[in-house]
Amino acid sequence: MNWENIAGQDNLKKLLRESIAENRVSHAQLFVGKEGYGTLPMALAYAKEILSRENEHAASKVEHLNHLDLHFSFPVFTDNRNSLSKNKFEEFREMIIGSPYSSYDDWTAFLESENKQLFISADEIDDQNQKFSLKSFEGGTKILIVWRADKMNVAAANKFLKFLEEPPAKTVIILTAETTNDILPTILSRTQIVEVPRITDEDLEGYLKKNFNISQDKIGEIIHQAQGDLNDALKLMQSGTKSDEFEKLFIQWVRDAFMVKKKPEFLKSIILWAREIAGWNREKQKNFLNYCSEIFRLALLQNYQSEQLIYKKIDANGFNWLGFSKFISGANIESILEEISTADLHLTRNGNPKIVWTDLGIKLSRYIHKNT
Secondary structure (H helix, E strand, O other): OOHHHOOOOHHHHHHHHHHHHOOOOOOEEEEEOOHHHOHHHHHHHHHHHHHHHHOOOHHHHHHOOOOOOEEEEOOEOOEOOEOOHHHHHHHHHHHHHHOOOOOHHHHHHHOOOOOOOOEEOHHHHHHHHHHHOOOOOOOOOEEEEEOOHHHEOHHHHHHHHHHHHOOOOOEEEEEEEOOOOOOOHHHHOOOEEEEOOOOOHHHHHHHHHHHOOOOHHHHHHHHHHHOOOHHHHHHHHOOHHHHHHHHHHHHHHHHHHHHOOOOOOHHHHHHHHHHHHHOOOHHHHHHHHHHHHHHHHHHHHHHOOOHHHOOOOOOOOOOOHHHHHOOOOOOOHHHHHHHHHHHHHHHHOOOOHHHHHHHHHHHHHHHOOOOO
């Protein structure tokens, strides 16, 4: 990953490069931000710069993730009583080379492990300790990138703390995480925290224009939805079919929710709707929740006549967008979005998707009529 291939983040890139040039590289740093903001691409470019200054031939090795002094830890599931990331490194390498902005949910889907718990284990930390007790292959710096350090279990975090307190000479440790909430305070106190902000709309637009041949209208729609997340933006570019599917199911949900108040037999339709969605992988389910939140917010803006802020409407299959929007107001939008957020939380915590979606589907029929 080259600095110039990273979308935006010019100020941060400048600061990191200056720290290397001025020999101010902290031995332990935590890059905090969504994967789609560029935490891992930033870590890889940083590692590449450090190793390339020591050996000019290191660059291509880092780009292909096969530099012998660049090591990775990342969440995996237990397989045959083993939970070492080196056993899944080729899969991780394939995903990251293909898309360095990939998310934790992408990794879960890549491994086809939606129903398994992925984590960084104590055995993984022991394995890295053993690797770093050896001399570097090229005689220079050894670097460890811990992707999604917030997925360490308690035993792993305690062992990793000891590694941070007494790191081998010429060792650089780069952690990435979405937030600091699930990381031990003692680990945080021993790392230099680097905040990776969302990509600005201008930088995201520039990146999309440079790399893709798409219309300005489409770019505008993507930027509104992506909210500074390049990973989301790239998915939105490829999700024409998925958006059509999401639109169809959203329309079905709303129509059934309207009808069930007068005709209880439509409850069966909502249950079947929930079962269909529950059969998707978790990432797709969470994406549909995001889509629903977005449409309800846009409907609220339509109801309050903020036309200039509405970048997308549903007008397929005879759906009455203006009529629907009149039912979304300050009286129910908070409850609707809160239920969607709760459903997202339950899916993240491996709740039963059939129960989650059935509950959400039924609750909309209650809130959608609460518009006064």
